[in-house]
């Protein structure tokens with residue numbers, strides 16, 4: 001399997017994050033990507049360089065206004081007297097209708113949904129490289145590779161068409177799915193990150209040409225709290241093409257495997273031409289975000305269950321934070337997927 005990677009992704013290095021009222025170290029660190037690269041190599045993957053794609057692929061999923069904001073935000077922010085060198089929101093437009101403001105402080109509030117997405121001097125370079133990494137992997141698959149792994153960092157599945165959130169800026173999974181749609185009439189997304197893929201759900205919510213399925217810890221007690229419920233089924237022509245499979249917070253391998261098998265059946269019934277796996281590894285018992293109790297072997301079992309679909313697949317890295325077993329979790333998943341695909 002090819003593992004697509006760009007070192008530009010390491011340049012995004014926010015220093016702080018607001019968690020439970022405390023300012024703490026930023027958990028979505030460049031070190032994660034280095035560990036994941038080791039994991040991919042351990043699985044026998046060949047590292048393949050990310051190539052640059054035109055903006056039209058990004059604006060196929062995101063609003064041009066939001067892409068412009070991400071590109072310009074740091075420069076505009078640094079002209080604000082007394083600004084800390086990380087763009088952060090301080091006010092949010094909760095009621096709609098609302099006006100899109102001219103001021104960068106207002107725009108930060110418009111586009112940055114929570115306090116987990118600071119924009120630093122080098123963030124755009126890394127975010128764009130992460131998007132290109134997903135697109136490169138999708139291109140490999142449309143070119144005939146049975147599967148490709150996109151080592152994307154920062155992750156993407158919490159990013160909306162017009163907003164960043166949950167460490168995510170551009171939705172790499174959605175970009176890969178949209179790219180695959182050029183070659184396949186129907187594409188499915190299966191998200192197994194411990195957090196619900198709310199951005200991906202939103203982007204495809206009213207569409208029937210991309211099935212979105214997410215297995216995740218129950219949002220009633222876990223981020224992203226407001227999204228990821230079973231009654232969120234899609235809207236308009238997309239009704240019936242969004243499936244949420246929440247599992248209790250702290251679930252073990254057996255519970256996750258049962259939920260993923262249910263998700264796999266739904267994907268099979270949809271009969272897509274290709275699959276994007278939004279691969280979070282943060283349901284592991286050692287993950288510092290503490291949402292699941294999976295083991296390393298559990299990820300290999302999930303991989304085998306999904307590989308049974310036999311679909312051309314883009315595996316996009318989502319969450320999974322620093323622990324002693326992060327590389328092993330990835331290696332186990334990729335090796336089992338390749339063997340089963």
Ligand SMILES: [Zn+2]
Nearest residue numbers: 193195282319
């Ligand atoms: Zn996650």
